[in-house]
Amino acid sequence: MRKQRLKLSTLVIIVVCIVVLFSLLITGILISNTIKDTIHKTTEEKAEVIGKTVARSGVVQSALVDNDGSKKVQEYASDIxxxxxxxxxxVMDMNGVRKSHPNEDLIGKHFKGxxxxxxxxxxxxxxxxxxxxxxxLRSFTPVYSDGKQVGVVAVGVPMKSVSDALADGNKQIVIGSIIGLFVGAIGAYLLSRYIKRILLGLEPSHIAKILGERNTMLQSVHEGIVAVDKEGKINLVNKSAMDIFKKAGLKDNPIGMQINDYMASTQLPKVVELGKPERDKEQNINGLKILVNRVPLIVKDETVGAISTFRDKTEVNKLSEQLVGVKTYADTLRAQSHEFSNRLHVISGMLQMEHYDDLKQYIHEIVELGSQESGDITSKIKDAVLAGFLIGKLSLAREQNIKLSIMNHTTIPEPNYSYITHEMITIIGNLIDNxxxxxxxxxxxxxxxxxxxxYENEQLMIDVIDSGLILENELDDQIFEKGVSSKGENRGYGLHLVQQSVEKLKGNIKIDSNEASNVQxxxxxxxPKKEEDKC
Structure with missing residues (x-):
């Protein structure tokens, strides 16, 4: 059975009370010893002063010199x-014989002790x-007369008086300690509540568990994660981020470093300063391109830092290509299925009407058209992904009763880098969809x-011409801006993506709209074509 741990509030109260009690105990002992020494010293000084006073008395000195007058000495001593x-x-002479004593029966006898x-x-x-x-407690003072010692005065203070004074002092210490312990307990309780409030009511074991779970989650996330504080100092880097940094040639263990010193291309300090997020931004780290999201960390309406999540853009592009391929395949199947269904209806109708000659000619045209379209594309376009994509677009266009013609004036080789295919699909696909x-x-x-x-001199020229209406003049300068479209709200993203892809491939795009060619x-x-395709 797991041993139950004490609550934080209980632990704080116990620890504080033990510390206060121990402190009060040590302080009490030290003060008690000081009081004891003080009482003894004060008592000794008091007895010594009385003894000196009596020793200087003429009555005492005369009685000791003349060895007579014990009665007068007894009266004087009793008064004092x-x-x-x-x-x-x-009062005793040089032989230790008493000349005075509280018990008169002992006068004339020797002093004991x-x-x-x-x-x-x-x-x-x-x-x-x-x-x-x-x-x-006894104090002894010599008695002198004319420079010659003639006797001794002994003054005694009962130890009971000393003990009573010490007990009274200790009583005050105990009372003060009890009050101090009570105040300490109250302070410990208030402190525990304050700490609990700061920790959002969580116990240390819960905090440790949450911290462990958070660390495990951060390290298991595939995306790289980097967090900085308000001053731009790195305070968190997960394993995926370190893998990307190593791939970019950055050194290990950036914790505690300034983000600008570690990675010059970062924009996290800007996010901290402005308090505004940045999403899906491209960043170059020593030639390695990553796709980044940056978000400010805001606590109680105050920006306390920023966090960045990112992935290697090569991986994103591969995933995007896979998704595009799947979508294209699905669209192609759907379009071909719809197209095939329509043709089956036509064939069924011709069979019912017994127009066999027309049916034969219709089937021949279908076969010839499919072979011609796919054959021309696959023979001239060496990139299988791009070729399959265009074949799918042919079916989609026919589904909308639109004639789409793909004219390859030269053989299009396979590109040297896979990301070019991704950007090509974005460019041609969005232009055709538009x-x-x-x-x-x-x-x-x-x-x-x-x-x-x-294709000429490692450059690819693409012209997309449709017979639609000409563009509105007021949109000519804004056609590639994000969200700008003549089709209404929540549109205008396709051509913006086209422009971005063209810029990434260091190309250019222009648009022409007139009555003769409509929109081009x-x-x-x-x-650049693949190495094995180069001559």
Missing amino acids: QRSTDVSFIV GDEKDALSGHVSSSISKGTLGKS SIDSLVTSSVKKKTIDVHLK FSVVINY
């Missing part, structure tokens, strides 16, 4: 004792010792589209 609240004041010897030798001393009045859309809504009776292909798009692009 009552006024100073000490345990005893004993043995700690008076230093004082009899002329030194001020103190000690803790047990005598006839119990355990006490013409089909124009003719479908057009009122002209003869609906034709002529596509002319010619002329494209010239660089088209």
Whole structure:
């Protein structure tokens, strides 16, 4: 069974209370020792002052010199004792014989304790010792008369008084410690709530789990991911991003580096500054092209950084080619299926009417037309993807009752790079689709589209001419802008993509519209052929 962990709030309260308790305990011990030393020192000083006062008294000095007057000394000592609240004041001669004592029966007898010897030798001393009045703190002061020591004054303070004073001090320490512990517990509770609020109510174990899951997800994502903070410092790079960076020749471990120092072509600092996302942008890293999305990281309406997701554009192009191929194949099958169904209806009708000669001629024309169209395209166009694409477009055009003619004036070789095929499909496909859309809504009776292909000096010339209506003059300068179309809203993307693909292939495009040729798009692009096809 898994051991249940303490909650963060409980853990914080326990730790803070232990720290406060330990601190108060150490402080209490230190203060208690200080108080004890202070009380002892104060008591000693008090007894010493009383002893010096008594030792300087003329009554005491005369009685000790004359070895008489014990009664006067006893009265004097008793008065001082009552006024100073000490345990005893004993005056003794140089033989240790008492001249005064709280118990008058002990006057004339020797002082007991043995700690008076230093004082009899002329030194001020103190000690803790047990005598006839119990355990006490004693102070001994020599008595001098005319420069000669004549006796000693002993002043005693009962240890009970010292212990009581120390106990009172410790009591105050304990009260202060309890109050401190209570305040510490309240502070720990408030601190735990504050930390919990910062952590969005999550426990440390949950945070660790979420962080682990997030890291695993980031590392398993196929797209490269890079995140920077507000200052443009890299703080996150996943495995896919590192693979792309290595492919581009960038060094390892960019964490902590400035993004501009690591990758000069980045636009992440701009995204952080403007707080606006950039989507589907192309970026060149040491010759490696990637397709990038950049998004600002906004927390509580403040931009705290930016994150970039990207993929190698070569992979994107391959995927796009696959998707285009599948779509073309599906469109071709659909168009041919529809076309075949219509022809079956015609054949069925002729059979029912028993027009066998006409039926024979009709089937012959169908076979000849299919063979001529596909044969001319496959024999002249060496790129199988492009050839299949154009055959599919022929069927789609016939489905719309539009005559599409593909005229290859020269043999079109296979391109040296696969991405050229992708861009070619974008260019020719969108130009044909644009013409089909124009003719479908057009009122002209003869609906034709002529596509002319010619290859010379590693350049491919493409002319697409349709019999649709001429372009409106106000659209001539804007026809390639994104979203601009004469067909209404949410249109105008095809020709924009055509222009982008032409620019990528370092070519040019122009458009001509007049009464004689209607609408003609002329494209010239660089088209290096495959190495094995070169002479």
